[in-house]
Amino acid sequence: MVRMELSRLIICETGDEQVIYLKEKDGDRAFPIVIGIYEAAAIDRKIRGHKTPRPLTHDLLAGVIRDMGAHLASVVVSELREGTFYAKLVLDRDGASTEVDSRPSDAIALAISTGAPIFVDESVLKAVGAN
Amino acid sequence: MVRMELSRLIICETGDEQVIYLKEKDGDRAFPIVIGIYEAAAIDRKIRGHKTPRPLTHDLLAGVIRDMGAHLASVVVSELREGTFYAKLVLDRDGASTEVDSRPSDAIALAISTGAPIFVDESVLKAVGAN
Numbered sequence: 001m002v003r004m005e006l007s008r009l010i011i012c013e014t015g016d017e018q019v020i021y022l023k024e025k026d027g028d029r030a031f032p033i034v035i036g037i038y039e040a041a042a043i044d045r046k047i048r049g050h051k052t053p054r055p056l057t058h059d060l061l062a063g064v065i066r067d068m069g070a071h072l073a074s075v076v077v078s079e080l081r082e083g084t085f086y087a088k089l090v091l092d093r094d095g096a097s098t099e100v101d102s103r104p105s106d107a108i109a110l111a112i113s114t115g116a117p118i119f120v121d122e123s124v125l126k127a128v129g130a131n
Numbered sequence: 132m133v134r135m136e137l138s139r140l141i142i143c144e145t146g147d148e149q150v151i152y153l154k155e156k157d158g159d160r161a162f163p164i165v166i167g168i169y170e171a172a173a174i175d176r177k178i179r180g181h182k183t184p185r186p187l188t189h190d191l192l193a194g195v196i197r198d199m200g201a202h203l204a205s206v207v208v209s210e211l212r213e214g215t216f217y218a219k220l221v222l223d224r225d226g227a228s229t230e231v232d233s234r235p236s237d238a239i240a241l242a243i244s245t246g247a248p249i250f251v252d253e254s255v256l257k258a259v260g261a262n
Contacts, residue, residue, distance in 0.1 A: 103187075
């Protein structure tokens with residue numbers, strides 16, 4: 001597992017596909033992930049610290065996790081299969097860990113929002129040829 | 132509390148604001164709620180039973196609730212304040228109930244997806260003049 005951070009977010013408002021770049025925290029490897037406009041907008045709001053009067057969908061997700069007495073321990077981009085990245089939320093509750101299947105975009109929006117660390121499996125970095 | 136159901140969803144792809152109508156299950160009272168395009172699209176997919184290869188954000192929300200060992204007992208549109216509807220998810224876990232603050236759109240998307248009942252507080256029906 002390699003600790004990564006969000007290094008760039010490119011929003012093209014006229015297109016359906018947006019791009020985020022994850023970069024190695026203690027190194028230089030980086031790679032892009034194509035995400036949807038809604039998730040890109042959610043990540044953008046989190047980066048800028050924009051508050052909205054009512055909870056948007058990712059805020060609701062954070063609210064459910066918190067109100068269930070859990071917290072987001074980390075998010076992991078675990079696999080690249082047939083061109084699709086797979087990720088998971090690692091939730092911690094009373095010391096017990098639960099993994100929930102997620103798209104990377106939702107996982108990263110939530111990580112940015114809560115400050116949880118982002119990890120990428122070494123096999124994913126190899127598969128994308130990050131260097 | 133009055134049991135309601137989603138009776139109409141009006142999507143206008145050129146506009147930012149979409150409309151859902153909630154109608155009394157055992158009566159005729161109904162009223163509209165303006166929601167965003169992303170939430171309207173999510174509700175539309177749920178109504179049509181469309182599956183996507185990867186979990187979209189509301190599916191992730193349902194996944195988090197399920198994987199934490201809880202279930203969505205109901206959703207409640209509880210209040211209308213200064214033109215904004217307030218709602219909550221009522222989550223049940225081991226017989227204990229947790230309420231999570233939500234917009235009506237997210238709550239209803241999740242209710243349609245899971246089959247959970249939708250309730251509206253009588254005070255909201257009075258406030259909107261539903262008849």
